[in-house]
Amino acid sequence: MGHGHHHHHDHDHSPADVPAALDLSVPDSELSPADVSRRGFLRGAGLLGAGAAATVLGSPTTAAFASAPAGRTDDGPAWLAGDHHIHTQYSSDAQYRVIDQARHGRAYGLDWLVITDHGSNAHAKIGVEKVNPDILATRAELKDLLTFQGLEWNIPAAEHATVFVHPGRNEVSVLKQFEQAYDGSQLPPANTTEQNEAAAIAGIKFLGEQVRARKVEGALFLANHPARRGIDSPHEIRNWRDADPTVAIGMEGAPGHQAAGIPAPNGRGGARGYYDNSPSAASFPGYPLEAYRTWGGFDWMTATVGGLWDSLLAEGRAWWVTVNSDSHVNYLDQSDRGPGSDFEANGRYNDPVYTGVVNTSAGDFWPGFYGRTNVGARARSYRAVMDGLRDGRVWVDHGRLIKGLDMRVRSGGGAGVPIGGVLRVRRGATIELVLDIDLQDVPNWRQFVPVLSRVDVIAGTVTGPVASRDAFTAPDTKVVKSFEIAPGGRGRVSLRYSSGRFDRPFYLRVRGTDGKRTQPGLLGAAVDPHGPALDAIGNADPWGDLWFYTNPIWVLPR
Numbered sequence: 001m002g003h004g005h006h007h008h009h010d011h012d013h014s015p016a017d018v019p020a021a022l023d024l025s026v027p028d029s030e031l032s033p034a035d036v037s038r039r040g041f042l043r044g045a046g047l048l049g050a051g052a053a054a055t056v057l058g059s060p061t062t063a064a065f066a067s068a069p070a071g072r073t074d075d076g077p078a079w080l081a082g083d084h085h086i087h088t089q090y091s092s093d094a095q096y097r098v099i100d101q102a103r104h105g106r107a108y109g110l111d112w113l114v115i116t117d118h119g120s121n122a123h124a125k126i127g128v129e130k131v132n133p134d135i136l137a138t139r140a141e142l143k144d145l146l147t148f149q150g151l152e153w154n155i156p157a158a159e160h161a162t163v164f165v166h167p168g169r170n171e172v173s174v175l176k177q178f179e180q181a182y183d184g185s186q187l188p189p190a191n192t193t194e195q196n197e198a199a200a201i202a203g204i205k206f207l208g209e210q211v212r213a214r215k216v217e218g219a220l221f222l223a224n225h226p227a228r229r230g231i232d233s234p235h236e237i238r239n240w241r242d243a244d245p246t247v248a249i250g251m252e253g254a255p256g257h258q259a260a261g262i263p264a265p266n267g268r269g270g271a272r273g274y275y276d277n278s279p280s281a282a283s284f285p286g287y288p289l290e291a292y293r294t295w296g297g298f299d300w301m302t303a304t305v306g307g308l309w310d311s312l313l314a315e316g317r318a319w320w321v322t323v324n325s326d327s328h329v330n331y332l333d334q335s336d337r338g339p340g341s342d343f344e345a346n347g348r349y350n351d352p353v354y355t356g357v358v359n360t361s362a363g364d365f366w367p368g369f370y371g372r373t374n375v376g377a378r379a380r381s382y383r384a385v386m387d388g389l390r391d392g393r394v395w396v397d398h399g400r401l402i403k404g405l406d407m408r409v410r411s412g413g414g415a416g417v418p419i420g421g422v423l424r425v426r427r428g429a430t431i432e433l434v435l436d437i438d439l440q441d442v443p444n445w446r447q448f449v450p451v452l453s454r455v456d457v458i459a460g461t462v463t464g465p466v467a468s469r470d471a472f473t474a475p476d477t478k479v480v481k482s483f484e485i486a487p488g489g490r491g492r493v494s495l496r497y498s499s500g501r502f503d504r505p506f507y508l509r510v511r512g513t514d515g516k517r518t519q520p521g522l523l524g525a526a527v528d529p530h531g532p533a534l535d536a537i538g539n540a541d542p543w544g545d546l547w548f549y550t551n552p553i554w555v556l557p558r
Contacts, residue, residue, distance in 0.1 A: 055316030055465075056422050056554050079404060080385055081372040082112035084162045085152070085224055085256055085324035089349040090117040090131045094328040095337045097351060098134040101327060101367055102142055108368030108445060112146035112375070112385050114164045119154045119183035127347035128176045139167070146382055151175055152224065153203070154184035155240075157196035158232045160224040163207065166217035166382050174210045174219070178203060197236060201243045208244035218386040222322060223251035227291045227300045228275050230283030234308060235469035241312075241319055249390050250319050253302035253309075253549055254398065255294065256326020258370050260363030261540030267331065268361045271537045272297050286470065290522055294540075296513070296532025296547050297398055301472075305458055305521050305528035310474035313507050313552050314460050320389070320420070320551045323371035323396040329362045369445045370542060371398050376418065392420025397548035400444035401514060402452055406436045409508060409553045419551050424558040425502050431555055433457060433497040433508055439489055446543050452489075453515030454530065457481040457497050462505035462554065478527045502555060509552040517545045 028036055086101050087094035098115055105113045115135060117123055128151060135149045149171050150164025163178065165171050180186055182203030187196065207219040221240065226232040240248040255273030263269050270276060272294045279285075279292070287300075295303035302309045302321050312319040334357060338350025365371075376393030377384035388394065395405060409423050410416030411431055417423040425431065435457075440450050460477030481497045499506070513532070521528025532547060 056318055056556065078376060079374045080111035080146075080377045080380065080388070081368065081374050082110055082114075082146075082385065083324040083327075083367040083371070083373065084114040084148075084150070084164065084222060084322060085116050085252070085326045086113055086367050087117055087152070087326070087328045088115060088131065088134075089337070089351070090123065090127045090347060091152075091328065092118060092120060092122070092343050095335070095349055095352050096327075096330075098131065098138050098147075099141065100352070102138045102145055102147055104369075105367035106142055106145045108366060110145065110368040110372065111380065112148070112382075113367055114148040114150045114162060116150045116152040116162050116164070118152050118160075119179050120185050122344055122347045123151065124176070124179045124183060124186055125347070128179060129172055130347050132172050144380075146380070146385060148382065149175065151179060153179075153182075153221075155223070155232075156182070156184045156187055156191070156199040156203070157193050158200060158223075158236055159226060159229060162222045162224055163219070165207075165210075165219045166386060168216055170210075170215045174207075174216050178206060178210075182206065197239065200236070201239055204240055204243040204248050207247045211246070217383060218390075219247050220386060220389060221248040224326070225255040225273060225275075225299065226251045227287070228255065228273065229277050230279055230287045230291060233284040233470060234286075234311070234472045237308075237312070237319075238317070238469050241317055245318065246390065250321055250392075251301065251309075252299060252324065253321025253396060254298040254323040254371060256324050256365075256371070257363040258297055258325075258398070258542040259331035259365050261297075261535060261542050262331070263539050263541060266360060267541075268363055269538045270363065272535045272540045272542060273299075274363060275299075275535070276537055284470070286472065288522070290534060293537075294535045295522075296517065296545050297535065297540075297542055298532060298547065298549070300522075302549065303532050304523065305479060305531060306460075306474050306477040306523045308472040310458075310460050310477040311466065311472050313509070314463050314474040314477060315465055316462050316505075316554065316556075318392055318420075320392040320394055321396065321549060322373040322389075322394060323398065324373060325365055325367045325369070325371060327364045327367055329359065330364045330366050331359065331362045333359050333362065372396065372400075374404075376420075392551045393418060395419060395548060395550040397546070399446065399450055399543055399546040400440055401450045401546040401548050402512065403438035403440045403442075405438065405548075405550070406434075407510060407550055407553070408434045409555060410434060411502075417553055419553060422554045422556055424556050426558050427502055429502045431499045431502055433495075433499070433510075433553075435495040435497075435510060437493045437495070437512070439485075439491060439493060441490060448543075450546055451487065451514055452485045452493075452512055453487075454485060455483045455495060455510060455512040456528075456530070457483075458509045458511065459499065460507050462507060462556065473523070479529065479531075482530065499555075502557075505554070505556045507552040507554045510550045512548045514546045 261272035335352040375388035408416030521531035
């Protein structure tokens, strides 16, 4: 969709790139009239202060990325669907070969995926090396599938995270060194919480150092199932992001394990994402009980309008959301781990074998079967996918709710700025959101054609760095416009929203739903009148509750 223009921009900004208006070491008397005006605007809005230069407030405008009709550009697919959280026989609680996961992912429409076996004693010692030949063989066999090697990091003092690197001769050595030094399973049990939190920050910085030392071309971190046990506190999330924003870029907006919600007797009859926990001594005490459940299949941090995700966006923090499968053992599969396996000794299970028994209690789907993370990439390459993720050119959906979308914010016409971007305008400029959605016209992998019912525009004021790093609300964020989609529609729906004349920094993000399960949001109907419903354990069929989410676009003063 849109225009097929390609623009290159550098992501490695030095301190010299901080705009003069935000550099408080530069006195007003040395600024240009335009910078004096901008500084006054930002100061009046309470946006100047510690941390401002490390957010989008201090970053150059993200260059425009445009997608072409039918989702392609001259350089290859514009939107590449993927999954960054997949386990294999090299995880102690999984069973499939790398090629099994990759073949299924490709068959179900994925363009890229990441193998993320659990960090553990066995994986740190031998697994991270043993899986690499299988990944290399998969790359050779499935040349049209970008297969990354990563791992699922046991974040010290917190939950899990996907960590992966650009393929190359040092991918194994960097991952192994990282896991052995910074995985929670490898740290002293007597460590204090403060020591473990510091180790997590050091691990993220280590990954950035490997990139700058040119050991690997890129490294990324995404927090997995962040609210599942309530142990990813708001200050930890902020600390991870600030440790290296080129590495720590976001979190799962929705967890995997979505099949766990299929009601019995046809399914497990559990909780979507295995979100069936209660607060523990390790949990952040401020989180409400509702944080331990999914909402329309999405994590509470993402699903709550005005919640934790929005509190980060309102600071101007580039923090993106994704979805994936977290595939370990898959629903309706008929295989099991190979007999005679000794995981502790070998770092892997023997190849799976056919059993003839249909597994209805498994909680996972094959990669690509249900959720997908769609990345705007300038080419079909490993670097382009990593760049797209880092830049937030990402929208996600469940059950193939829509076929595609193009979202932009513009002022005075023109192509506008896409998802993940920053539009800089003068005070008083008119701002318009332009959203083109290709409605689904083919069955999903559950063999029905999803129907989009409603699209919500969510807006939040950018208020700058928070006073408390444990803040997890954004009081000025709310649903500002809802579009009802007429039933029976086909082709493309074009939606427009005008936010009026620019008088304050803000951001916009969008979500959509099939409308089958909704309720007022956790912060009230005035904030979110028709949000996702809290998922009930035992009665949360993922196919009857489909959503898509975009990442944000910011509008800031020029």
